[in-house]
Amino acid sequence: MPISGSEIVKMLPGRKPCKDCGFPTCFAFAMKLATGGASLDKCPYLSPEVKAKLEDLLAPAIKLVTIGTGDNKVQVGNEEVIYRHEKTYIHPPGIGILVSDKEEERKADEKIKKVKELQFPWVGLILKAELLALQFESGNKDRYLSLVRKAAQSGLGLILISRDLDVLFAARDLCADQRPLLYPITKENLDQAIPRIKEKPTPLGVYGEGIEGLIPLTKKLKEAGVDELLLDPGSKNILDAIRDQTFIRRAALKQGFRPLGYPTIAFPCFMGKDGLKEILTASVFINKFASVIILSDFDQYTLLPLLVQRLNIYTDPRFPMAVEEKYYEIGTPDENSPVLITSNWALTYFIVSSAIEATKIPSYLCVKDTEGLGVLTGWAAGKFTGDSVGAMVKKSGIESKVKHKKIVIPGRVARIKGELEDALPGWEVVVGPREAAGIGAFLPEYAKSLRK
Amino acid sequence: MEYKAPVEAYKGVVREVTIGKGDKVLKIGGENILPLHFFDEGSMPNPPKFALEVLDMEPTEKIPHLLEPFGNAISDPIQWAKKCETFGVDAICLTLLSTDPAEKDSPADQAAQLVKRMVSEIKKPLIVYGSGDEKKDAEVLPMVAQICAGENLLIGPVQKENFEVVGKAILENGHVAIAQSPLDINLLKELNVKLCKFLPPERVVIDPLSSALGYGIEYSFSLIERVKQIGIITKDSMTMMPIVANLGDECWKTKQAKENETQGLLWEGITALSLYLAGANLLILRHPETLKLIKETIGGNGRWPS
């Protein structure tokens, strides 16, 4: 429930427009504040009380929380919508692995290595997990601290898990400058924990029995000046999880209820589902608002699907994903390999390149910038015309890569053939299949004809 | 400020659609809450249902970990369907792939005879998908509808190019139509408006086209979510139909599903679960293990509030 400019202006000093804020009137300044385009500090005449009140009113409905530092930091929160089609989701959830100090050292090392090293190239991006959750279970403080020390060296974002506060804060002291998340802060340990938290503030994971259990905890922490929090309502199963996550998101966004205005943390690793069911549980949390998701384990085959899902769900629906304009090599093409062209909507590129790859015929795929539109819509918008495609082909340098001068265009835009041939003197334009699905039947024969 | 649980109530209700007859019927839709929102006011009388897909010809591409659960049955569509029934499905989906001019271009009456035999031999309600070639489907699907008159099959895809002839055959022979349009809410509503001029809306199910994880799932996800919300929240009559997500084949076409079994199961599983959470009422899968995994994941320790 964002506050409006007209409500803000009532609280501004209203000095006969002094313009010291850089705006012509208090009202203009207020309007800018409401949309997040200006900072309160610009008006020098606000009383501290009014300033504090406005700061609170202008704060995002869901707090921004940062775990870790530098390249490995995970930033979550600040979400503005319940459903992605309303606008977009903003900060994808951090995904991590649980390492217990009860596990054999070899196993623990392996898990740390997995988070560091499992990386997947995907449509021009690198997908990876980013968090290590370290659980104190052995009862042996030194053992836990040595695990924390080792994990801290990885530079990854850390989540420290211990019910023993003494152990928790000792671990925190080893890596406080790396902004670890401490978990769990509960109604039992809250009072004891607050003074220790304030020594070196870091983000906290607050655990409550259900949503009602969380509210008094976050209120108290906020009063104590601590508010980088992640919420764990302790949902026991998928149905409860969907309820809790939905209520928290609605309360924050629709009711403007501050005590629940924080991102959430989910532990599929503690929900009693094994193997692939744990991964599927995590996938529900990706769809349903969780901001940090911890798994008991993963490998390359279980992690990639989750990372792709996270990427897809957090893609901004207002801007189609696009790939760079250039020619791409599929396999190791040579001077007799086919040259095809398509648009730069990531999905089009992806489907066409996969279809080519499946034929196992090394090829060149030229990608024309259509500002992320598909081939046909790109043509309709004037971004996949014969002239512009011709210019792209010339500029790309593909001409020097092949002996033949033949280019395959998508069947859906067969109509640009003539225009393209005019734009590319000496080239023959071949009309390919209408759908990527037809490439399997088309390409092998066509490639053969090029080698004759 | 006191906390008051943000419970919501809506005015729209998804139409309840019945498929099959006699002792093999399946009801989908009927809910006035968003997927699994049992905490809101309203109910979901029919939890989303699952079908496994069978092809009318032996798959040309043999993915070992996809076909293994069916053994030799894949060489005979009826045996394949019977095998599916042992995996706890709610329905069987028969895809008449062989009729595709780009496949075998097999004749309409042959396909229709197979559908008829399958109806008599299986114990679950039947969904029939044509090849998707709108011209050929305009021959094949009306013949299926006629030969299986009165069986109340779920038949599609009915597309804007062939809705008149296919829709009429569905109406006259007592079946339910799958109205399919490509990932666009306006096209989808337009087709429903045209169809509902002669077909009762209780006999229409929406197929907005399902894309696989990594290959456009975000479009299907948000479209299904919107269709469901426009139906339930704003009570738009032309989107208050149950939604079918035919996703199995899309998933198993991907390189990622083909190259590794675990990855394949998750590819199909995450796609299905996402579209389930978006609002699909009927999900069509390929692998029986995916079906089992999803049921057990959602299960909530066997709790399903009614």
Ligand code: SF4
């Ligand atoms: S500086 Fe403050 S008082 Fe002056 S115009 Fe701006 S908002 Fe108004």
